[in-house]
Amino acid sequence: MTTIQYLVGLMIIATLITGILFILFGQITVRKLRKNPETKEQLGVEFASGWDVLNVAAALSRPKWLSEKYKKSKLSGLAANSDVLYQSTTLFDRILARVFWFLYVFLGAAMILILILNWCGVFG
Amino acid sequence: MSEILLCSQSLNSEALQRQCGINTDQLSALSCEAPILAAANTPYLIGDDPSGIGRGVLGQLAPAHVARELTNLSLSYGGDNVVALAEISAKLKEYNIGLMGASTSVYANRMGGFAGSVKDYQAALMEYRQAVKTASPQKAAAKQKAHTAFQKMQSQFRNELKLVNSQVKARRGTPLTSVERATNIARSSRTATKLNVTSQVQANNLVKFSQHAKFLGNGLAVIDFGGRIGSVHNSFQAGGNWERDMFIESSSFAASAVAGSIAVKAGLGLLIVATPAGWVGLIVGGLAVAGTAAAASIGMNSVVKKNSGAVYDSVMKWISGV
Numbered sequence: 001m002t003t004i005q006y007l008v009g010l011m012i013i014a015t016l017i018t019g020i021l022f023i024l025f026g027q028i029t030v031r032k033l034r035k036n037p038e039t040k041e042q043l044g045v046e047f048a049s050g051w052d053v054l055n056v057a058a059a060l061s062r063p064k065w066l067s068e069k070y071k072k073s074k075l076s077g078l079a080a081n082s083d084v085l086y087q088s089t090t091l092f093d094r095i096l097a098r099v100f101w102f103l104y105v106f107l108g109a110a111m112i113l114i115l116i117l118n119w120c121g122v123f124g
Numbered sequence: 125m126s127e128i129l130l131c132s133q134s135l136n137s138e139a140l141q142r143q144c145g146i147n148t149d150q151l152s153a154l155s156c157e158a159p160i161l162a163a164a165n166t167p168y169l170i171g172d173d174p175s176g177i178g179r180g181v182l183g184q185l186a187p188a189h190v191a192r193e194l195t196n197l198s199l200s201y202g203g204d205n206v207v208a209l210a211e212i213s214a215k216l217k218e219y220n221i222g223l224m225g226a227s228t229s230v231y232a233n234r235m236g237g238f239a240g241s242v243k244d245y246q247a248a249l250m251e252y253r254q255a256v257k258t259a260s261p262q263k264a265a266a267k268q269k270a271h272t273a274f275q276k277m278q279s280q281f282r283n284e285l286k287l288v289n290s291q292v293k294a295r296r297g298t299p300l301t302s303v304e305r306a307t308n309i310a311r312s313s314r315t316a317t318k319l320n321v322t323s324q325v326q327a328n329n330l331v332k333f334s335q336h337a338k339f340l341g342n343g344l345a346v347i348d349f350g351g352r353i354g355s356v357h358n359s360f361q362a363g364g365n366w367e368r369d370m371f372i373e374s375s376s377f378a379a380s381a382v383a384g385s386i387a388v389k390a391g392l393g394l395l396i397v398a399t400p401a402g403w404v405g406l407i408v409g410g411l412a413v414a415g416t417a418a419a420a421s422i423g424m425n426s427v428v429k430k431n432s433g434a435v436y437d438s439v440m441k442w443i444s445g446v
Contacts, residue, residue: 108386
Protein backbone atom coordinates (compact mmCIF):
# COMPACT_ATOMS: atom_id res chain seq x y z
CA MET A 1 0.00 0.00 0.00
CA THR A 2 1.16 3.51 -0.73
CA THR A 3 1.45 6.27 1.89
CA ILE A 4 -1.78 7.95 0.85
CA GLN A 5 -3.61 4.62 1.06
CA TYR A 6 -2.35 4.13 4.63
CA LEU A 7 -3.45 7.64 5.50
CA VAL A 8 -6.87 7.10 3.94
CA GLY A 9 -7.17 3.84 5.90
CA LEU A 10 -6.34 5.63 9.15
CA MET A 11 -8.76 8.42 8.27
CA ILE A 12 -11.55 5.93 7.68
CA ILE A 13 -10.94 4.31 11.08
CA ALA A 14 -10.82 7.72 12.79
CA THR A 15 -13.97 8.82 10.95
CA LEU A 16 -15.77 5.73 12.18
CA ILE A 17 -14.74 6.35 15.81
CA THR A 18 -15.64 10.05 15.52
CA GLY A 19 -19.00 9.11 14.07
CA ILE A 20 -19.72 6.75 16.99
CA LEU A 21 -18.71 9.43 19.51
CA PHE A 22 -20.87 11.97 17.66
CA ILE A 23 -23.91 9.74 18.04
CA LEU A 24 -23.12 8.92 21.68
CA PHE A 25 -22.56 12.53 22.67
CA GLY A 26 -25.65 13.59 20.75
CA GLN A 27 -27.83 10.96 22.41
CA ILE A 28 -26.43 11.18 25.95
CA THR A 29 -25.74 14.90 26.41
CA VAL A 30 -27.28 17.02 23.70
CA ARG A 31 -30.61 15.21 23.75
CA LYS A 32 -30.88 16.11 27.44
CA LEU A 33 -29.99 19.75 26.71
CA ARG A 34 -32.52 19.98 23.89
CA LYS A 35 -35.28 18.94 26.30
CA ASN A 36 -34.17 21.31 29.06
CA PRO A 37 -36.10 24.61 28.70
CA GLU A 38 -33.16 26.54 30.17
CA THR A 39 -30.68 25.35 27.58
CA LYS A 40 -32.99 24.70 24.64
CA GLU A 41 -32.45 28.12 23.10
CA GLN A 42 -28.73 28.30 23.91
CA LEU A 43 -27.37 25.64 21.58
CA GLY A 44 -26.34 27.96 18.76
CA VAL A 45 -27.52 28.02 15.17
CA GLU A 46 -28.35 24.63 13.72
CA PHE A 47 -27.17 24.85 10.11
CA ALA A 48 -27.89 21.22 9.42
CA SER A 49 -29.70 18.71 11.52
CA GLY A 50 -27.30 17.63 14.25
CA TRP A 51 -25.18 20.75 13.96
CA ASP A 52 -26.06 21.70 17.55
CA VAL A 53 -24.14 18.61 18.67
CA LEU A 54 -21.02 20.21 17.22
CA ASN A 55 -21.90 23.59 18.80
CA VAL A 56 -22.30 22.07 22.26
CA ALA A 57 -19.12 20.00 22.00
CA ALA A 58 -17.21 23.10 20.89
CA ALA A 59 -18.67 25.25 23.68
CA LEU A 60 -17.71 22.71 26.34
CA SER A 61 -14.18 22.33 24.94
CA ARG A 62 -13.40 25.99 24.32
CA PRO A 63 -10.84 27.70 26.56
CA LYS A 64 -12.31 30.42 28.82
CA TRP A 65 -10.63 33.36 27.07
CA LEU A 66 -12.08 32.31 23.73
CA SER A 67 -15.57 32.06 25.24
CA GLU A 68 -15.14 35.58 26.63
CA LYS A 69 -14.12 36.78 23.22
CA TYR A 70 -17.10 35.04 21.61
CA LYS A 71 -19.47 36.69 24.08
CA LYS A 72 -18.39 40.15 22.96
CA SER A 73 -19.03 39.36 19.31
CA LYS A 74 -22.18 40.39 17.52
CA LEU A 75 -22.25 36.93 15.98
CA SER A 76 -22.13 35.09 19.32
CA GLY A 77 -25.59 33.67 18.61
CA LEU A 78 -24.00 31.32 16.05
CA ALA A 79 -22.18 29.42 18.81
CA ALA A 80 -23.61 27.70 21.87
CA ASN A 81 -23.55 29.56 25.18
CA SER A 82 -20.88 27.89 27.30
CA ASP A 83 -21.86 29.54 30.65
CA VAL A 84 -25.35 28.07 30.61
CA LEU A 85 -24.10 24.71 29.35
CA TYR A 86 -21.53 24.35 32.15
CA GLN A 87 -24.35 24.63 34.70
CA SER A 88 -26.46 21.92 33.11
CA THR A 89 -23.82 19.30 32.33
CA THR A 90 -21.99 16.77 34.45
CA LEU A 91 -18.28 16.03 34.48
CA PHE A 92 -18.94 12.96 32.37
CA ASP A 93 -20.73 15.07 29.74
CA ARG A 94 -17.77 17.42 29.54
CA ILE A 95 -15.24 14.61 29.25
CA LEU A 96 -17.31 13.02 26.49
CA ALA A 97 -17.60 16.41 24.78
CA ARG A 98 -13.86 16.98 24.86
CA VAL A 99 -12.91 13.49 23.70
CA PHE A 100 -15.31 13.81 20.77
CA TRP A 101 -14.46 17.41 19.95
CA PHE A 102 -10.68 17.03 19.94
CA LEU A 103 -10.81 13.82 17.95
CA TYR A 104 -13.12 15.58 15.48
CA VAL A 105 -10.89 18.67 15.24
CA PHE A 106 -7.68 16.66 14.88
CA LEU A 107 -9.27 14.42 12.28
CA GLY A 108 -10.66 17.38 10.34
CA ALA A 109 -7.39 19.30 10.54
CA ALA A 110 -5.42 16.21 9.48
CA MET A 111 -7.78 15.70 6.54
CA ILE A 112 -7.34 19.26 5.35
CA LEU A 113 -3.58 19.04 5.81
CA ILE A 114 -3.49 15.79 3.82
CA LEU A 115 -5.65 17.40 1.15
CA ILE A 116 -3.31 20.38 0.85
CA LEU A 117 -0.26 18.11 0.72
CA ASN A 118 -2.04 16.00 -1.88
CA TRP A 119 -2.81 19.08 -3.98
CA CYS A 120 0.86 20.05 -3.71
CA GLY A 121 1.72 16.65 -5.17
CA VAL A 122 3.47 15.24 -2.07
CA PHE A 123 1.86 11.81 -2.52
CA GLY A 124 2.67 11.59 -6.21
CA MET B 125 -16.38 0.95 -25.29
CA SER B 126 -19.73 1.08 -27.05
CA GLU B 127 -20.52 3.53 -29.83
CA ILE B 128 -24.11 4.71 -29.79
CA LEU B 129 -25.77 6.40 -32.77
CA LEU B 130 -28.57 8.92 -32.30
CA CYS B 131 -30.50 10.74 -35.06
CA SER B 132 -33.00 13.58 -34.80
CA GLN B 133 -34.80 12.41 -37.96
CA SER B 134 -35.09 9.00 -39.55
CA LEU B 135 -32.25 8.26 -41.94
CA ASN B 136 -32.25 5.56 -44.59
CA SER B 137 -29.09 3.64 -45.33
CA GLU B 138 -27.92 6.06 -48.06
CA ALA B 139 -28.34 9.16 -45.92
CA LEU B 140 -26.64 7.41 -43.06
CA GLN B 141 -23.71 6.41 -45.26
CA ARG B 142 -23.43 9.98 -46.55
CA GLN B 143 -23.68 11.71 -43.18
CA CYS B 144 -21.75 9.45 -40.89
CA GLY B 145 -20.08 6.89 -43.13
CA ILE B 146 -21.95 4.13 -41.38
CA ASN B 147 -23.59 1.18 -43.05
CA THR B 148 -26.92 -0.01 -41.64
CA ASP B 149 -25.43 -3.53 -41.46
CA GLN B 150 -23.24 -2.30 -38.61
CA LEU B 151 -26.21 -1.18 -36.54
CA SER B 152 -28.23 -3.05 -34.03
CA ALA B 153 -31.11 -1.84 -31.90
CA LEU B 154 -32.54 -3.14 -28.67
CA SER B 155 -35.64 -4.52 -30.36
CA CYS B 156 -34.17 -5.65 -33.66
CA GLU B 157 -30.83 -7.06 -34.70
CA ALA B 158 -30.72 -5.77 -38.30
CA PRO B 159 -32.59 -2.48 -38.82
CA ILE B 160 -33.03 -1.28 -42.41
CA LEU B 161 -33.08 2.38 -41.42
CA ALA B 162 -32.11 4.46 -38.42
CA ALA B 163 -35.28 5.78 -36.79
CA ALA B 164 -35.39 9.18 -35.13
CA ASN B 165 -34.68 9.46 -31.41
CA THR B 166 -33.68 5.83 -31.05
CA PRO B 167 -30.31 4.69 -29.80
CA TYR B 168 -28.45 2.23 -32.05
CA LEU B 169 -25.34 0.32 -31.23
CA ILE B 170 -22.58 0.59 -33.84
CA GLY B 171 -20.47 -2.51 -34.42
CA ASP B 172 -20.18 -5.72 -32.42
CA ASP B 173 -20.87 -6.05 -28.75
CA PRO B 174 -18.82 -9.00 -27.52
CA SER B 175 -18.86 -7.92 -23.86
CA GLY B 176 -22.60 -7.31 -23.74
CA ILE B 177 -22.08 -3.86 -22.20
CA GLY B 178 -23.50 -2.19 -25.30
CA ARG B 179 -26.89 -3.85 -24.97
CA GLY B 180 -27.10 -2.83 -21.33
CA VAL B 181 -26.28 0.75 -22.31
CA LEU B 182 -28.90 0.65 -25.09
CA GLY B 183 -31.47 -0.58 -22.61
CA GLN B 184 -30.76 2.35 -20.32
CA LEU B 185 -30.95 4.94 -23.08
CA ALA B 186 -33.91 3.45 -24.95
CA PRO B 187 -36.96 4.86 -23.12
CA ALA B 188 -38.53 7.45 -25.46
CA HIS B 189 -38.24 10.47 -23.19
CA VAL B 190 -34.60 9.73 -22.38
CA ALA B 191 -33.64 9.07 -25.99
CA ARG B 192 -35.35 12.21 -27.30
CA GLU B 193 -33.74 14.52 -24.76
CA LEU B 194 -30.40 12.86 -25.23
CA THR B 195 -30.58 13.22 -29.02
CA ASN B 196 -31.31 16.95 -28.72
CA LEU B 197 -28.61 17.48 -26.15
CA SER B 198 -26.07 15.49 -28.15
CA LEU B 199 -26.76 17.46 -31.30
CA SER B 200 -26.55 20.71 -29.39
CA TYR B 201 -23.38 19.98 -27.51
CA GLY B 202 -21.67 17.28 -29.56
CA GLY B 203 -21.46 13.64 -28.54
CA ASP B 204 -18.19 13.87 -26.60
CA ASN B 205 -19.37 16.85 -24.69
CA VAL B 206 -22.66 15.33 -23.67
CA VAL B 207 -20.77 12.45 -22.12
CA ALA B 208 -18.48 14.98 -20.43
CA LEU B 209 -21.40 17.10 -19.27
CA ALA B 210 -23.15 14.07 -17.85
CA GLU B 211 -20.01 13.36 -15.84
CA ILE B 212 -19.99 16.98 -14.71
CA SER B 213 -23.57 16.85 -13.58
CA ALA B 214 -22.79 13.66 -11.69
CA LYS B 215 -19.92 15.61 -10.09
CA LEU B 216 -22.31 18.43 -9.30
CA LYS B 217 -24.24 16.00 -7.22
CA GLU B 218 -21.12 15.32 -5.24
CA TYR B 219 -21.18 18.95 -4.24
CA ASN B 220 -24.07 17.94 -2.09
CA ILE B 221 -21.74 16.21 0.28
CA GLY B 222 -20.56 19.72 0.85
CA LEU B 223 -24.16 20.59 1.40
CA MET B 224 -24.56 17.73 3.84
CA GLY B 225 -21.44 18.66 5.79
CA ALA B 226 -21.75 22.38 5.34
CA SER B 227 -25.38 23.10 4.94
CA THR B 228 -25.25 26.77 5.75
CA SER B 229 -27.94 28.78 4.09
CA VAL B 230 -25.19 30.79 2.41
CA TYR B 231 -23.83 27.68 0.86
CA ALA B 232 -27.20 26.35 -0.22
CA ASN B 233 -27.88 29.64 -1.95
CA ARG B 234 -24.55 29.57 -3.65
CA MET B 235 -24.98 26.05 -4.98
CA GLY B 236 -28.51 26.88 -6.07
CA GLY B 237 -27.09 29.92 -7.84
CA PHE B 238 -24.38 27.91 -9.54
CA ALA B 239 -26.71 25.24 -10.81
CA GLY B 240 -29.08 28.02 -11.90
CA SER B 241 -26.40 29.84 -13.85
CA VAL B 242 -25.34 26.65 -15.64
CA LYS B 243 -28.98 26.12 -16.50
CA ASP B 244 -29.39 29.68 -17.82
CA TYR B 245 -26.34 29.26 -20.00
CA GLN B 246 -27.63 25.96 -21.29
CA ALA B 247 -31.02 27.51 -22.05
CA ALA B 248 -29.35 30.39 -23.93
CA LEU B 249 -27.38 27.87 -26.02
CA MET B 250 -30.54 25.92 -26.80
CA GLU B 251 -32.24 29.13 -27.86
CA TYR B 252 -29.32 29.98 -30.12
CA ARG B 253 -29.51 26.55 -31.69
CA GLN B 254 -33.22 27.04 -32.30
CA ALA B 255 -32.54 30.45 -33.90
CA VAL B 256 -29.88 28.92 -36.18
CA LYS B 257 -32.14 26.06 -37.17
CA THR B 258 -35.01 28.34 -38.17
CA ALA B 259 -32.61 30.95 -39.66
CA SER B 260 -34.26 33.51 -37.44
CA PRO B 261 -33.10 37.17 -37.65
CA GLN B 262 -32.55 37.00 -33.89
CA LYS B 263 -29.56 34.73 -34.42
CA ALA B 264 -26.94 37.30 -33.46
CA ALA B 265 -28.91 38.40 -30.44
CA ALA B 266 -29.29 34.80 -29.30
CA LYS B 267 -25.56 34.26 -29.69
CA GLN B 268 -24.90 37.40 -27.67
CA LYS B 269 -27.24 36.12 -25.00
CA ALA B 270 -25.32 32.86 -24.74
CA HIS B 271 -22.08 34.86 -24.42
CA THR B 272 -23.55 37.00 -21.65
CA ALA B 273 -24.81 33.96 -19.76
CA PHE B 274 -21.38 32.36 -20.11
CA GLN B 275 -19.61 35.49 -18.81
CA LYS B 276 -21.96 35.70 -15.88
CA MET B 277 -21.39 32.08 -14.98
CA GLN B 278 -17.61 32.49 -15.34
CA SER B 279 -17.33 35.61 -13.22
CA GLN B 280 -19.56 34.46 -10.39
CA PHE B 281 -18.63 30.85 -10.05
CA ARG B 282 -15.01 30.58 -11.09
CA ASN B 283 -14.01 28.26 -8.26
CA GLU B 284 -16.88 25.87 -8.72
CA LEU B 285 -16.26 25.64 -12.45
CA LYS B 286 -12.60 24.93 -11.91
CA LEU B 287 -13.40 22.06 -9.59
CA VAL B 288 -16.04 20.67 -11.88
CA ASN B 289 -13.99 20.96 -15.04
CA SER B 290 -10.85 19.48 -13.57
CA GLN B 291 -12.68 16.15 -13.71
CA VAL B 292 -13.24 16.28 -17.44
CA LYS B 293 -10.58 15.97 -20.07
CA ALA B 294 -11.91 17.21 -23.39
CA ARG B 295 -9.37 18.17 -26.02
CA ARG B 296 -11.16 21.20 -27.38
CA GLY B 297 -12.69 22.22 -24.09
CA THR B 298 -16.24 21.72 -22.93
CA PRO B 299 -19.11 24.17 -23.30
CA LEU B 300 -18.46 25.08 -19.69
CA THR B 301 -14.91 26.25 -20.39
CA SER B 302 -15.33 27.73 -23.86
CA VAL B 303 -18.30 29.62 -25.18
CA GLU B 304 -16.84 29.43 -28.73
CA ARG B 305 -16.86 25.67 -28.54
CA ALA B 306 -20.41 25.75 -27.26
CA THR B 307 -21.82 28.06 -29.93
CA ASN B 308 -19.97 26.19 -32.69
CA ILE B 309 -21.58 22.98 -31.59
CA ALA B 310 -24.95 24.66 -31.29
CA ARG B 311 -24.65 26.09 -34.83
CA SER B 312 -23.78 22.90 -36.64
CA SER B 313 -26.86 21.40 -38.18
CA ARG B 314 -26.15 17.71 -38.24
CA THR B 315 -28.97 15.30 -37.69
CA ALA B 316 -26.97 12.34 -36.43
CA THR B 317 -24.41 12.04 -33.70
CA LYS B 318 -22.34 9.40 -31.97
CA LEU B 319 -21.80 8.86 -28.27
CA ASN B 320 -18.92 6.86 -26.88
CA VAL B 321 -20.12 5.21 -23.73
CA THR B 322 -17.62 3.17 -21.77
CA SER B 323 -19.71 1.79 -18.94
CA GLN B 324 -23.14 1.26 -17.47
CA VAL B 325 -22.36 3.87 -14.86
CA GLN B 326 -21.65 6.37 -17.59
CA ALA B 327 -24.91 5.45 -19.32
CA ASN B 328 -26.64 5.95 -16.02
CA ASN B 329 -25.07 9.41 -15.75
CA LEU B 330 -26.37 10.18 -19.24
CA VAL B 331 -29.88 9.14 -18.33
CA LYS B 332 -29.78 11.31 -15.24
CA PHE B 333 -28.32 14.17 -17.22
CA SER B 334 -31.14 14.03 -19.75
CA GLN B 335 -33.48 14.70 -16.83
CA HIS B 336 -31.12 17.29 -15.43
CA ALA B 337 -33.81 19.49 -13.97
CA LYS B 338 -33.88 17.02 -11.15
CA PHE B 339 -30.50 17.88 -9.81
CA LEU B 340 -31.80 21.24 -8.62
CA GLY B 341 -33.97 21.92 -5.64
CA ASN B 342 -33.74 21.51 -1.93
CA GLY B 343 -33.51 17.76 -1.63
CA LEU B 344 -29.94 17.81 -2.89
CA ALA B 345 -28.33 15.76 -0.15
CA VAL B 346 -31.01 13.11 -0.46
CA ILE B 347 -30.53 12.88 -4.20
CA ASP B 348 -26.81 12.58 -3.75
CA PHE B 349 -27.15 9.83 -1.23
CA GLY B 350 -29.50 8.14 -3.66
CA GLY B 351 -26.79 8.52 -6.28
CA ARG B 352 -24.28 6.77 -4.11
CA ILE B 353 -26.67 3.95 -3.35
CA GLY B 354 -27.41 3.85 -7.07
CA SER B 355 -23.79 3.25 -7.89
CA VAL B 356 -23.59 0.42 -5.36
CA HIS B 357 -26.80 -1.02 -6.79
CA ASN B 358 -25.45 -0.75 -10.35
CA SER B 359 -22.41 -2.69 -9.31
CA PHE B 360 -24.59 -5.28 -7.59
CA GLN B 361 -26.71 -5.72 -10.72
CA ALA B 362 -23.69 -5.89 -12.97
CA GLY B 363 -22.33 -8.71 -10.80
CA GLY B 364 -19.49 -6.52 -9.51
CA ASN B 365 -17.90 -6.43 -6.09
CA TRP B 366 -20.66 -4.42 -4.49
CA GLU B 367 -19.42 -4.76 -0.89
CA ARG B 368 -16.24 -3.05 -2.01
CA ASP B 369 -18.22 -0.28 -3.72
CA MET B 370 -20.35 0.17 -0.65
CA PHE B 371 -17.20 0.56 1.43
CA ILE B 372 -15.86 3.16 -1.00
CA GLU B 373 -19.09 5.15 -1.20
CA SER B 374 -19.85 5.19 2.51
CA SER B 375 -16.32 5.93 3.67
CA SER B 376 -15.90 8.78 1.19
CA PHE B 377 -19.27 10.19 2.18
CA ALA B 378 -18.41 10.17 5.89
CA ALA B 379 -14.92 11.55 5.40
CA SER B 380 -16.08 14.38 3.16
CA ALA B 381 -18.79 15.30 5.66
CA VAL B 382 -16.15 15.60 8.39
CA ALA B 383 -13.82 17.65 6.19
CA GLY B 384 -16.60 19.95 5.02
CA SER B 385 -18.12 20.51 8.45
CA ILE B 386 -14.76 21.18 10.11
CA ALA B 387 -14.02 23.83 7.48
CA VAL B 388 -17.35 25.50 8.22
CA LYS B 389 -16.83 25.23 11.97
CA ALA B 390 -13.35 26.75 11.76
CA GLY B 391 -14.48 29.45 9.36
CA LEU B 392 -17.47 30.45 11.50
CA GLY B 393 -15.26 30.52 14.58
CA LEU B 394 -12.98 32.96 12.83
CA LEU B 395 -15.95 35.03 11.70
CA ILE B 396 -17.27 35.30 15.25
CA VAL B 397 -13.94 36.50 16.59
CA ALA B 398 -13.20 38.76 13.64
CA THR B 399 -16.69 40.36 13.70
CA PRO B 400 -16.72 41.43 10.09
CA ALA B 401 -17.73 44.99 9.34
CA GLY B 402 -21.39 45.11 8.41
CA TRP B 403 -23.38 42.73 6.29
CA VAL B 404 -21.05 43.00 3.29
CA GLY B 405 -18.21 41.58 5.33
CA LEU B 406 -20.49 38.88 6.65
CA ILE B 407 -21.59 37.82 3.18
CA VAL B 408 -18.05 37.85 1.82
CA GLY B 409 -16.83 35.95 4.86
CA GLY B 410 -19.70 33.50 4.60
CA LEU B 411 -18.93 32.85 0.95
CA ALA B 412 -15.28 32.28 1.74
CA VAL B 413 -16.25 29.79 4.44
CA ALA B 414 -18.72 28.03 2.16
CA GLY B 415 -16.24 27.91 -0.72
CA THR B 416 -13.51 26.47 1.50
CA ALA B 417 -15.93 23.92 2.90
CA ALA B 418 -16.96 22.89 -0.60
CA ALA B 419 -13.36 22.53 -1.70
CA ALA B 420 -12.50 20.55 1.44
CA SER B 421 -15.41 18.18 1.22
CA ILE B 422 -15.14 17.60 -2.53
CA GLY B 423 -11.39 17.17 -2.27
CA MET B 424 -11.75 14.69 0.58
CA ASN B 425 -14.45 12.84 -1.29
CA SER B 426 -12.22 12.34 -4.30
CA VAL B 427 -9.12 11.38 -2.29
CA VAL B 428 -10.99 8.78 -0.26
CA LYS B 429 -12.88 7.49 -3.29
CA LYS B 430 -9.65 7.01 -5.19
CA ASN B 431 -7.81 5.21 -2.40
CA SER B 432 -10.32 3.41 -0.25
CA GLY B 433 -10.68 0.56 -2.77
CA ALA B 434 -7.05 -0.40 -2.13
CA VAL B 435 -7.63 -0.08 1.62
CA TYR B 436 -10.60 -2.44 1.36
CA ASP B 437 -8.55 -4.92 -0.67
CA SER B 438 -5.72 -5.05 1.82
CA VAL B 439 -8.07 -5.38 4.78
CA MET B 440 -9.81 -8.28 3.05
CA LYS B 441 -6.47 -9.85 2.24
CA TRP B 442 -5.38 -9.49 5.85
CA ILE B 443 -8.63 -11.04 7.11
CA SER B 444 -8.37 -13.99 4.76
CA GLY B 445 -4.75 -14.49 5.83
CA VAL B 446 -5.54 -14.65 9.54
